[in-house]
């Protein structure tokens with residue numbers, strides 16, 4: 295695994311980053327072992343978040359005694375300075391470190407959210423103070439909204455941009471990735487496997503590999519997953535004609551069903567979290583069981599059932615997704631999953 299520069303941060307990172315969402319599903323000891331396995335395999339870039347439950351503390355234990363040479367990234371959804379500061383302190387404690395290389399504003403998806411971050415007393419002020427004090431190294435941002443991401447990558451204040459990018463979600467290739475490269479903003483590719491929707495790791499990582507200057511972050515639950523990805527990555531051969539044809543076939547099949555989580559379809563008059571429901575399979579596969587089957591899941595299904603099929607979301611989705619049908623379909627799938635779980639008496 296080679297080291298590559300992350301934009302103009304001056305950081306050198308492994309070509310693939312470890313994503314810390316799925317380890318929440320494991321026992322503490324299993325999670326620590328998975329992280330350590332990835333470090334042993336040459337991963338030096340680890341991404342987690344204040345909001346990923348137990349992820350930070352598990353990573354913290356895994357890196358104890360071997361912090362040197364690692365690039366640690368975390369993030370906070372806070373928009374105001376006080377909450378951001380509190381999250382940052384918690385991240386230090388949970389990770390067991392006194393310095394975090396990259397701290398990101400988590401999912402800045404709207405102009406209002408950005409305004410709050412940048413307002414006097416907002417999260418950016420707190421982040422700048424922390425960077426000046428030498429407690430964090432760099433300030434980044436994550437988003438699912440392409441127009442917002444383009445705007446933020448051009449502001450000269452965010453050093454990294456984490457955004458979904460895979461062979462179905464190719465839109466960043468047009469403007470966002472070139473812009474990040476021109477501006478020296480490190481581009482971190484979220485969801486290289488489409489949040490679990492793209493099952494063939496070979497296609498996904500060969501596709502990532504042929505885009506220089508893009509660092510994919512992959513959520514890892516089992517050591518074997520990282521081994522498989524690293525094996526694919528070690529082969530420099532570009533996608534073959536047959537593999538490209540297979541990608542085209544998958545894109546054609548998924549194109550009108552694949553939700554990018556951009557939230558352009560909002561606001562829903564029923565306040566249905568549409569993109570969460572349309573990505574429920576991915577969430578269900580990555581989140582701890584108590585959340586999947588607990589209040590969070592039940593509330594999600596209840597909200598889906600309040601859809602009045604007004605069609606507003608469908609008119610706004612730039613990808614032409616049949617949104618109300620998909621809301622009903624995925625809610626139905628989730629309902630069945632919950633029923634099975636209840637039937638198992640777990």
Ligand code: SF4
Pocket residue numbers: 561562563564565566568600601602603604605606607608617618621
């Ligand atoms: S069709 Fe349903 S999900 Fe879409 S905006 Fe209307 S109520 Fe919301």
Ligand code: SF4
Pocket residue numbers: 552553554555556557558559560568569572610611612613615617
């Ligand atoms: S349904 Fe369409 S507009 Fe809404 S989040 Fe998904 S891709 Fe974006």
